Amino acid sequence: DGGITQSPKYLFRKEGQNVTLSCEQNLNHDAMYWYRQDPGQGLRLIYYSQIVNDFQKGDIAEGYSVSREKKESFPLTVTSAQKNPTAFYLCASSLQQGWAFFGQGTRLTVV
Amino acid sequence: GQQLNQSPQSMFIQEGEDVSMNCTSSSIFNTWLWYKQDPGEGPVLLIALYKAGELTSNGRLTAQFGITRKDSFLNISASIPSDVGIYFCAGEGSARQLTFGSGTQLTVLP
Numbered sequence: 001d002g003g004i005t006q007s008p009k010y011l012f013r014k015e016g017q018n019v020t021l022s023c024e025q026n027l028n029h030d031a032m033y034w035y036r037q038d039p040g041q042g043l044r045l046i047y048y049s050q051i052v053n054d055f056q057k058g059d060i061a062e063g064y065s066v067s068r069e070k071k072e073s074f075p076l077t078v079t080s081a082q083k084n085p086t087a088f089y090l091c092a093s094s095l096q097q098g099w100a101f102f103g104q105g106t107r108l109t110v111v
Numbered sequence: 112g113q114q115l116n117q118s119p120q121s122m123f124i125q126e127g128e129d130v131s132m133n134c135t136s137s138s139i140f141n142t143w144l145w146y147k148q149d150p151g152e153g154p155v156l157l158i159a160l161y162k163a164g165e166l167t168s169n170g171r172l173t174a175q176f177g178i179t180r181k182d183s184f185l186n187i188s189a190s191i192p193s194d195v196g197i198y199f200c201a202g203e204g205s206a207r208q209l210t211f212g213s214g215t216q217l218t219v220l221p
Contacts, residue, residue, distance in 0.1 A: 099159060
């Protein structure tokens with residue numbers, strides 16, 4: 001079945017560590033996105049990519065990095081520079097106007 | 112960045128009642144979307160609106176794209192327990208970026 005898969009579902013990070021969240025889609029979508037969700041808040045855009053080997057910063061890119069080496073994959077690295085990384089991270093992809101499909105999310109907790 | 116104001120922030124309703132929520136923006140959007148999110152899951156698209164004035168239904172859900180292109184509402188008729196969740200509006204502006212509202216937490220009481 002076509003879809004968008006995020007892994008892992010739960011991730012624990014020690015202070016000062018970098019961690020990478022995986023996002024893979026087999027929908028043949030050109031555009032992919034990373035959002036951060038905090039309790040009681042909407043989704044905030046971290047990074048997005050409209051084509052392979054190209055990506056742009058969203059509203060809260062500081063402390064995060066991404067790559068887009070393949071159309072299917074858009075991994076997000078949460079670096080040690082991100083001071084408050086505990087959140088729910090959502091990856092999405094889209095082909096046409098407005099139709100963004102979301103993965104199941106990764107809940108990152110700093111321990 | 113663009114701002115979306117979504118209201119109400121939360122709602123408690125009796126099963127069988129109708130529900131209405133809305134979003135307003137200071138900017139014009141080309142597309143309005145409504146999503147539902149269950150706890151611990153990603154949002155699922157409910158309705159997409161592409162033209163000002165458009166009124167679209169999906170089962171018990173009805174949404175409208177405001178004439179000014181700066182607002183949208185979502186109605187749910189005859190609510191049922193599985194309607195519980197967080198409902199988000201989202202507007203698509205330039206560069207195919209989505210701006211999300213802060214969500215409406217819906218609780219349906221038996």
